[in-house]
Amino acid sequence: xxxxxxxASQVRRDILRMVHAVSSGHPxxxxxxxxxxxxxxxxxxxxxxxxxxMDGIGEDVFYLSNGHISPVWYSVLARRGFFxxxxxxxxxKISSRLQGHPSVDKKLPGIRVASGSLGQGLSVAIGTALTKxxxxxxxxxxxxxxxxxxxxxxxxxxxxxSGNRGLDxxxxxxxxxxxxxxxxxxxxxxxxxxDEKWKAFGWEVYTMDGHDFSSMRxxxxxxxxxxxxxxxxxxxxxxxxxxxxxxxxxxxxxxGSAPNSEQLELALSQLAETHGDF
Numbered sequence: 001x002x003x004x005x006x007x008a009s010q011v012r013r014d015i016l017r018m019v020h021a022v023s024s025g026h027p028x029x030x031x032x033x034x035x036x037x038x039x040x041x042x043x044x045x046x047x048x049x050x051x052x053x054m055d056g057i058g059e060d061v062f063y064l065s066n067g068h069i070s071p072v073w074y075s076v077l078a079r080r081g082f083f084x085x086x087x088x089x090x091x092x093k094i095s096s097r098l099q100g101h102p103s104v105d106k107k108l109p110g111i112r113v114a115s116g117s118l119g120q121g122l123s124v125a126i127g128t129a130l131t132k133x134x135x136x137x138x139x140x141x142x143x144x145x146x147x148x149x150x151x152x153x154x155x156x157x158x159x160x161x162s163g164n165r166g167l168d169x170x171x172x173x174x175x176x177x178x179x180x181x182x183x184x185x186x187x188x189x190x191x192x193x194x195d196e197k198w199k200a201f202g203w204e205v206y207t208m209d210g211h212d213f214s215s216m217r218x219x220x221x222x223x224x225x226x227x228x229x230x231x232x233x234x235x236x237x238x239x240x241x242x243x244x245x246x247x248x249x250x251x252x253x254x255x256g257s258a259p260n261s262e263q264l265e266l267a268l269s270q271l272a273e274t275h276g277d278f
Contacts, residue, residue, distance in 0.1 A: 004213050006274040007079065008038045012244045013271050014075035014278065018091040019258040025092060025100060028254035029146065030072035032177050032210070032239040036144075037076045039216045046139060049081040052109040060139045061128050063113060065121020066146035066175065067101040068256070074098050077110040079275065088278040119152025121145060122172055126162055129170040129232075143172045148180030151189045156201070163202020166230030171223060172203075174234070175210070179241040179252040194236050204231040210239035245270055 002010075011034045019025030041047075046060045064073050071091065078085045083097075090096035097108040101116030113124050125143035132141060145155065162170055174194065178185045185191060195205045204226060209215040223233050241255065242248025245267040259267055 002274055004035070004038050004042060006272065007042060008034045009244070009272045010275040010277075011038060011072060011075045011079065013268060013273055014079075014088055015071040016245070016259060016264055016267050016271075017277065018071050018074070018088055020261070020264045021089070022092040023258045025071055025258055026068040026256045027071065027258065028179065028241040028248060028252070028256075029066065029069040029175065029177070031245060031248065031254075032241045032243045033069055033072050033144070033175055034075075034243070035213065036173070036175075036210050036216065036237060036239070037072050039213055040142070041076045041080050044216075044220060045142075049077075049109070052082060054112055056112065056128065056139075057135070057137060058139065060142065061112065061125075061132075062142045062144075063121045063125050063128075064102060064115055064144050065124075066118060066144065066149050067114070067116030067121075069146075069175075070098070070100060070102050070116075073102065073110075077108075078278075082110040083108065085278045118146070118149040119154040122155055122158040122162075125170060125172070126158055126165075126167065129162075129167045130165065132169055133167070138169070141170050143170070145172065145174050146180070147174055147176045147178060147185050147191060147194075148188070150174060150191055150194075151185075159198065159201040159203065162232040167232045168227055168230050170232040172232065172234050173237050175239055176236050177239045177241045179255060181252065181255045183252050198234040202231060203234045204229070205234045205236065207236045207238065210237040211243060 015030045019027045091098045092100050097106040102111045103114045121143050129141040198205050206219045208219040248254040
């Protein structure tokens with residue numbers, strides 16, 4: 001039985017090997033969110049991997065709004081049995097189901113909406129949350145966004161709508177690493193103070209460490225206890241882009257750049273192979 005930390009190490013190896021193989025992809029944010037995805041899919045979410053259906057009835061629904069970090073999602077979906085692990089080797093290749101941004105045209109299990117056109121995911125999650133309310137389905141709806149992504153105006157219209165509709169079955173998470181493709185978020189178009197902004201839109205706001213599984217559990221337990229108060233939930237998740245690989249941390253350089261062969265070997269030397277590479 002592997003620990004969450006051991007699984008996250010393998011997921012990080014998958015991410016690096018996928019983007020290296022095609023010299024394309026977004027490793028920085030994927031590495032930064034690996035712990036979160038492992039926690040969600042190996043401990044938190046309620047789902048049926050083998051019986052996946054698009055409607056999501058009777059299970060939790062997860063949306064990735066910042067779809068460019070698809071490598072981390074593909075790795076975790078494969079490691080949880082949504083599709084064969086060997087398929088990770090087809091990432092970003094012609095006719096692959098594992099496109100650079102998640103798509104639904106090839107019906108990859110685990111993916112319910114095409115994403116990567118930034119700013120749209122929260123709106124989709126709202127529709128699902130409303131539907132679950134109407135159907136008296138008590139499961140959660142989750143949406144992960146990037147901190148650079150919330151510079152998009154559509155996010156704030158969706159935020160206002162959610163607060164007005166009392167969608168207390170909706171949990172949104174912002175990957176707060178202060179990095180986007182051109183530099184630091186705070187220098188390009190600052191988004192602070194995030195907590196006060198979301199509260200002003202009627203949301204309940206939490207902060208958590210995206211690299212600490214205990215922090216994730218604690219926050220999710222608090223959210224469970226506060227369900228039913230007609231407030232959607234916002235988690236500001238602090239992460240480090242490139243987490244787990246020393247030369248990829250502390251910079252926006254690896255937002256959308258793949259490592260060369262020498263860099264790959266150096267990165268892999270810092271990450272334990274626990275489940276077997278694909």
